[in-house]
Amino acid sequence: MPRNLLRPAVVMTLLLCLLTGLIYPGVVTGVAQLLFPWQANGSLVERDGHVVGSALIGQSFTRPEYFHSRPSAAGAGYDATASAGTNEGPTDRKLADTLIAGNVARVVEEDGAVRGRIPADMVTASASGLDPHISPANAELQVARVARSRGLSEDRVRAVLRAHTEGRQFGFLGERRVNVLLLNLALDSVAPVRAAASAATPTTSSR
DSSP: OOOOHHHHHHHHHHHHHHHIIIIIIHHHHHHHHHHHHHHHOOOEEEEEEEEEETEEEEEOOTTTSOOOOEEEESTTTTTTSOOOOOOOTTOOHHHIIIIHHHHHHHHHHHHHOOOOOOGGTTTSOOSSOOOEOOHHHHHHHHHHHHHHTTTOOHHHHHHHHHHHOOOOOOTTOOEEEHHHHHHHHHHHSSSSOOOOHTTSSTTTTOO
């Protein structure tokens, strides 16, 4: 490389490193912390001063007192370090005969769902395996079980569910949805589960 081109190349490289590696990220981080601190820090959810999860990443709930998330194929389930789907298409017999059939049998037993009338998100995983939301129809099928397990009326549980049902973004994007973690925390504040269960935070596998 000619000497007269070496210096401009080095200077431009350093300037671009400074601009794109320090200045731009610093400005974006500063603006985000100033205007959107909760979102910029991971949308972390706290209970009793302790972080119990993120509103953006789902968790597995198995106890009858809680609304259950949709199935997950990320690691052992909702593993944020192994985000993935099943990689199986709608024509895959294993998906239909094993995974979906097993999930259908589970929700029929747990929630009294009727075969052929089960919301798709109740028996299928999301593409990321980390979706924190379920559909209102999914949540509605779980109301009776949750109410019975907590000793509440179904109307009381539905009231909490309605209060935590999110509408379409900007009024027209996406579908109505329910954040499972936020809903379960709200239920805990309304009617705490028995002592043995309440000792478990929403980040443990004992739910």
